[in-house]
Amino acid sequence: MSAQLPSGFEALEPFVATWALATTAERAAMRSASSPEQRAAFFAAAAPLLDSALAALDGRAMADLAPQERRLMDLMYSLAHVALAVEIQGPDEIKSAPLRDRLHITRSATDRRTAA
Amino acid sequence: MNVAAPAYRPIPADDVAWLGTDPVPAAPYYDPAWFELERKAVFLKSWxxxxxxxxxxxxxxxxxxxxxxxxxxxxxxxxxxxxxxxxxxxxxxxxxxxxxxxxxxxxxxxxxxxxxxxxxxxxxxxxxxxxxxxxxxxxxxxxxxxxxxxxxxxxxxxxxxAQPLHEWLGDYAERLEAMPVARATTFSEYTYEIDANWKLTYDNFQENYHLRFIHPRSGGAAIGADNQFGYPASVGFCGPHRTQRIWSNPAPDLKPFQRQASMKGIPALMRRGLLDLPHGRDYLAFFPNIFIIGTPTQPFSHTVYPIAANRSRGVVRVYWSGEDADASESFAREYSLCQIRDIHAEDIDMIERGQRGLESGAISHIHFQHMEALCRHLFNSVNERVRDYARETGETI
CATH class of the missing domain: 2.102.10.10 (Rieske [2Fe-2S] iron-sulphur domain)
Incomplete structure (x- = not known):
């Protein structure tokens, strides 16, 4: 199977299908729908790669990212969501999820824009 | 050189004693007749x-x-x-x-x-x-x-x-113009509906007394050291509007990834000249139902729109200047939005519990301590307008 992510980020390939999502609302929904084990596994694999991923993607406009790079970026966005679940909420994540789901994300600066 | 963290200086009760110290009647937080007067006296007459x-x-x-x-x-x-x-x-x-x-x-x-x-x-x-x-x-x-x-x-x-907007905003108009929102070109947004009165909802975000109990995990950075409640550094009032300066915790309890994530947006904010705006620690509350935070990494507004005496809609917007410059800035914006949403989610349930308790009629009055002065100021400002309106129109309260 061909690589879905830039070279150096092979460790994150198994997470692409679940966590490479195009909008903030979709990422928030996946955070709530995923299991504690899924979140823990993704956080453990992705958090150590945050610095290197952003360093690999920085230096050009977001619109200029190639598809593989865009997928990596989408994973890092999802990491932002999952990090809050794993690192901050911890055992409270389960009870906070239904409350959080009441706050509907209607627009996000990071949502992938369709070409004009 | 080690510089000792400045001690938190509590705001003396005498500073806000002019707002009164009496218990506040509970009915205005659930009574439909009072809400109808508020609608006419406050919302149809305010910006x-x-x-x-x-x-x-x-x-x-x-x-x-x-x-x-x-x-x-x-x-x-x-x-x-x-x-x-x-x-x-x-x-x-x-x-x-x-x-x-x-x-x-x-x-x-x-x-x-x-x-x-x-x-x-x-x-x-x-x-x-x-x-x-x-x-x-x-x-x-x-x-x-x-x-x-x-x-x-x-x-x-x-x-x-209505008086012109700038006149209505008074001295705070200039502060608003110096906040990040005044430079924003885009924003992220989330909205919610809540079974609670607009004042009860809004008041939750005007006091820090609850932080350590409701946000022990998500709000850990806002409390600590010699300020275990995260009380504000200062408060101020301007007509029906009010402000508070968020206390700067000298040693915020940040988790490793949280600290790392928080730093990702700093270079872009520096490049944009947004890190050292004058109101970076300020909360500006404009009567009746919006407040705006100047924190450069998380500049947001929160507006609570009344729907009924016991129903409201909240709209939270996090504002950004310029399209995402690069991956680091974009990541920081995502984290910032998620972080504030987590905190707000923790409040919703507690506010609704408050509404249910009040609607039972079990208590005739509620109480504000002096570090809940902003809540008292909102009530006073509403109360004054409702009573003036009732006097002018002959409606009974």
């Missing part, structure tokens, strides 16, 4: 936040806003002349609501019922078989509502006699 200039970038750009307190649907449009105006979203023929879309861009607005067509300035442009009416087009323009801008924030006022 109400409805949007941001960046939502209307070009001529013909529009947003539709539903304001239940006025039973109104508003069409807010940038005209061909560049001026932003607010109109009732109501065809002047027979009252049909013109626009169903939440936002968009159009050169004109046609009523689907009989094709009366209006320009971006609200003027009636054409209507089929118009000669059959005994009317002139100039008398058929969309009804306008006062709209004004400060710090790129848009406000409307349903009172034709």
């Amino acid at each position: 109400i936040h409805v949007g941001h200039v960046c939502e209307l970038p070009e001529s013909g750009s529009f947003v539709r806003r539903e304001l239940e307190f006025a039973k109104a649907s508003l069409l807010i449009v940038r005209g061909r002349d560049g001026v932003i105006r607010a109109f009732h979203n109501v065809c002047t023929h027979r009252g049909t609501q013109l626009v169903a879309e939440a936002a968009g861009r159009q050169a004109k607005f046609s009523c689907p019922y009989h094709m009366w067509t209006f320009g971006t300035d609200g003027a009636l442009l054409s209507a089929p078989d118009f000669e059959a009416f005994h009317l002139e087009k100039k008398d058929c323009a969309l009804p306008q509502v006062s709209l004004a801008e400060c710090g790129r924030m848009l406000f409307v006022n349903f009172d034709p006699q």
Whole structure:
């Protein structure tokens, strides 16, 4: 199977299908729908790669990212969501999820824009 | 060199004693009759936040806003002349609501019922078989509502006699113009509906007394050292508006990834000159129902729109200047939005519990301690307007 992510980020390939999502609302929904084990596994694999991923993607406009790079970026966005679940909420994540789901994300600066 | 962290200096109770110290009646937080008076005395006479200039970038750009307190649907449009105006979203023929879309861009607005067509300035442009009416087009323009801008924030006022917005905002107009929101070109947004009175909802965000109990994990950075409640460094008042300066925790308890994530947006903010704005620790509350935070990494507004005595809608917007410059800045924006949403989610349930408790009628009064001064100030400001209105109109409270 061909690589879905830039070279150096092979460790994150198994997470692409679940966590490479195009909008903030979709990422928030996946955070709530995923299991504690899924979140823990993704956080453990992705958090150590945050610095290197952003360093690999920085230096050009977001619109200029190639598809593989865009997928990596989408994973890092999802990491932002999952990090809050794993690192901050911890055992409270389960009870906070239904409350959080009441706050509907209607627009996000990071949502992938369709070409004009 | 080790510099000792400055000690937290509590705000003396005497500083806010002028607001009063008595218990506050509970009924205004659930009574439908009181709510009806508030609707008329407060919401139909105050400048109400409805949007941001960046939502209307070009001529013909529009947003539709539903304001239940006025039973109104508003069409807010940038005209061909560049001026932003607010109109009732109501065809002047027979009252049909013109626009169903939440936002968009159009050169004109046609009523689907009989094709009366209006320009971006609200003027009636054409209507089929118009000669059959005994009317002139100039008398058929969309009804306008006062709209004004400060710090790129848009406000409307349903009172034709309202004082100008800048006068209404007083000394705080200048502060608003110096906040990040005044430089924003885009924003992220989340909204919620809550079974609670608008004041009860809003008050949750005016006091820090609850932080350590409701946000022990998510709000850990805001409390600590010699300020275990995260009380503000200072508070201030300006007519019905108020402010507080968020205490700077010298040693915030941040988790490793949280600390790493928080730093990702700093270089871009520095490049944009947004790190050292004068009100970076300030909370500005504009009467009756919006507050704005100047924190550069998380500049947001929170507006609580009343729907009924025991129902409200919250709209939270996190504002950003410029499109995401790079991956680091973009990541930081995502984290920032998620972080504040986590915190707000923890409040919702507690506010509704408060509403249910109050509606039982079990307690006649509620209590504000002196570090809940901003809540008391809101009640005082509402109470004064409701009582003045009742006196003028002969309505009973």
